[in-house]
Amino acid sequence: MTAGEFPDMGAKTVTERERKFDFDDGRPVPRLAGVGPVADQAPPRESRLDNTYYDTRDLRLARAGVTLRRRTGGEDAGWHLKRPAADGAREETQLPPGDHLPAELAEAAREWTGGADLVEIAHLRVDRFTHDLTAADGRRLAVLTDDHVHGERAGEHAHLDRWRELEVELDTGDPGLLDTLTRALVADGVRPAHWPSKLRRLLADDLAAAGAPGNAGETVMAYVRTQVEAVRRHDEGVRRGDGDAVHQLRVALRRLRSALRGYRRLFVRERVKALADELKWAGRVLSPARDGEVRRETLLGELAKFPREPETEHARRTLESRLDEAAERERRALLAELTSERYARLLGALDEWVADPPLTTSAESGRRELRKALRRADRRLAAAMAAVRDARDPDAALHEVRKKAKAARYVADAARPVLGKRVRPWRRAVKSLQRELGEYHDLVSAGQLLREQVGDSVSDAFVFGRLYERGRARCAALRADFERRDLPGAP
Numbered sequence: 311m312t313a314g315e316f317p318d319m320g321a322k323t324v325t326e327r328e329r330k331f332d333f334d335d336g337r338p339v340p341r342l343a344g345v346g347p348v349a350d351q352a353p354p355r356e357s358r359l360d361n362t363y364y365d366t367r368d369l370r371l372a373r374a375g376v377t378l379r380r381r382t383g384g385e386d387a388g389w390h391l392k393r394p395a396a397d398g399a400r401e402e403t404q405l406p407p408g409d410h411l412p413a414e415l416a417e418a419a420r421e422w423t424g425g426a427d428l429v430e431i432a433h434l435r436v437d438r439f440t441h442d443l444t445a446a447d448g449r450r451l452a453v454l455t456d457d458h459v460h461g462e463r464a465g466e467h468a469h470l471d472r473w474r475e476l477e478v479e480l481d482t483g484d485p486g487l488l489d490t491l492t493r494a495l496v497a498d499g500v501r502p503a504h505w506p507s508k509l510r511r512l513l514a515d516d517l518a519a520a521g522a523p524g525n526a527g528e529t530v531m532a533y534v535r536t537q538v539e540a541v542r543r544h545d546e547g548v549r550r551g552d553g554d555a556v557h558q559l560r561v562a563l564r565r566l567r568s569a570l571r572g573y574r575r576l577f578v579r580e581r582v583k584a585l586a587d588e589l590k591w592a593g594r595v596l597s598p599a600r601d602g603e604v605r606r607e608t609l610l611g612e613l614a615k616f617p618r619e620p621e622t623e624h625a626r627r628t629l630e631s632r633l634d635e636a637a638e639r640e641r642r643a644l645l646a647e648l649t650s651e652r653y654a655r656l657l658g659a660l661d662e663w664v665a666d667p668p669l670t671t672s673a674e675s676g677r678r679e680l681r682k683a684l685r686r687a688d689r690r691l692a693a694a695m696a697a698v699r700d701a702r703d704p705d706a707a708l709h710e711v712r713k714k715a716k717a718a719r720y721v722a723d724a725a726r727p728v729l730g731k732r733v734r735p736w737r738r739a740v741k742s743l744q745r746e747l748g749e750y751h752d753l754v755s756a757g758q759l760l761r762e763q764v765g766d767s768v769s770d771a772f773v774f775g776r777l778y779e780r781g782r783a784r785c786a787a788l789r790a791d792f793e794r795r796d797l798p799g800a801p
Contacts, residue, residue: 321414326392326400328479329492329654330503335474339456340498342443346490347483349446354439354456359383361434363509364411366426372513373535374422375506375665378415382407384438391415394665432512435460443483443491451483452491461512471512475503492651501549502654504542506661514539526680527673530573533724534667537566538660545657548648556603556644560596563589565720566660572683572721578668585663588656595647599640601755606633608756612777625773680725681801684733687718688800691740698792705754708792712747715740718800732801739797750788753781 343351360382365371371378377392388407395401405412416428437458442450454476461471478491496502505511540562547555567589574582609629616622647653672679691714694707701707722737760778 322404324402324404325395326402326479327485327488328477329488331476331495332501332503333474333476339441340495340500342454342491342494345494346487347445348443348451350444351454352442352444354441357384357438357440359436359438361436362430363432364428365431366423367429369431369513369516370423370426371419372509375661376419376422377507377509378419378428389415391418394662430464432464432509433462434508450481451487452481453479459508461508463512476500489651492654496649496651501649502657504546514543525673526675527576527669529680529728530569530576530724531667532727533569534566535664537562537569538664541660545648549645556596556600560593560600563593564716567593568717568720569724572687572717573724576669576673576679578670581668585659588659592653592656595644599644602633602637602640604752605756605759606637608752609777612780621769622773624767625770628770677728680729683721684725684800687721690714691718704789708747709751712744712751715744715747719744729801736798736800743795743797746788746791750785753785757781
């Protein structure tokens with residue numbers, strides 16, 4: 311942590327460099343002594359922090375990644391204004407304790423509030439256990455805190471929540487120490503935090519429900535914010551093993567990537583490409599587990615339509631056992647990737663994008679840029695559809711059409727709050743095309759798996775063959791529907 315003084319305000323500013331981690335109740339705090347230059351981990355110091363958070367009623371500070379709070383308890387009691395800084399750090403202005411919001415902080419917050427009234431929005435009580443991480447010479451390099459949090463959302467959407475998290479904050483150590491300590495914690499089974507801050511977790515549903523204001527940049531960023539919150543919510547569901555969480559997480563990642571690529575002219579080009587590439591990687595990480603879920607649903611669903619005969623039941627048990635084994639392998643591989651540093655960096659990059667979007671001057675335009683993006687998506691889809699006719703591999707070509715249709719639909723979703731009814735017919739047609747080609751792709755994928763199966767008996771092979779032929783017949787019907795389809799143009 312670095313600090314500086316602002317004598318004219320009577321305030322102190324500090325720059326925080328920290329990492330947060332979700333932590334299960336009942337687990338002992340990991341030992342970090344011996345990791346990198348850390349020679350010792352001190353016993354915990356206990357404190358209780360009471361934090362009251364302030365924002366506008368429409369959460370303008372939270373949407374900008376800015377936090378305004380009053381804290382009692384701990385070493386830094388007082389009023390704090392936190393805002394994003396370079397390289398993922400946070401800059402915090404601190405003023406001494408007092409019953410009323412200091413005018414200096416209210417004025418500093420006007421950059422984001424526009425002068426709207428500040429009201430109490432949440433309260434967090436934290437039972438904190440602090441461990442100093444010191445070098446061999448006794449110098450404190452970093453601080454490890456074990457926080458037991460009780461949160462209360464104030465106002466119209468009041469609710470309660472409780473959780474536990476770890477936090478590592480750099481003190482005098484080299485910035486690279488954070489990466490070293492993160493690797494050690496992840497290796498010990500600690501999960502990078504789903505949420506960038508305690509307050510963000512408490513406000514997740516409110517932030518996800520954000521409306522879209524007027525210009526193109528604000529419209530697309532409202533959509534991006536919703537998807538970032540969805541990523542964090544469904545990421546947590548994947549780790550818990552919730553039924554549809556893998557699918558929903560992959561959808562949120564794809565929606566984000568489609569929106570950023572579809573509206574790339576609104577953002578700095580290099581930043582869009584870098585983030586879109588990482589979102590593509592994360593989508594690939596999820597694909598084996600999700601594809602396995604789809605194959606299971608497709609094959610067992612089709613098999614359930616067969617007469618209930620001994621041969622069919624034996625083939626079903628054989629197939630189900632193999633699918634279960636594959637699903638367990640894919641889940642273990644997926645969880646390993648979700649606890650990786652690369653995935654943690656992606657979550658951090660999404661938070662930075664939401665807090666400080668790299669918008670260009672094109673973002674200040676109104677509907678014109680939104681319509682241009684829709685027409686670009688429409689042209690890419692039309693080109694993919696035309697390419698199917700002469701394709702050497704029709705299955706791959708139709709899958710490409712499906713991907714273009716899905717991207718076009720997500721581009722339309724981002725613009726819908728502004729373009730409204732004008733985009734509805736085109737979006738509906740694109741969604742219908744995507745759905746049909748999704749069924750086609752699922753059947754093709756299931757057929758590929760069936761070709762690889764060797765039954766435990768001749769009857770198994772016979773049943774698998776019938777399933778395969780049934781799938782190909784349905785694919786032929788879907789292909790015929792595709793060839794008759796005529797999409798309306800984008801608005």
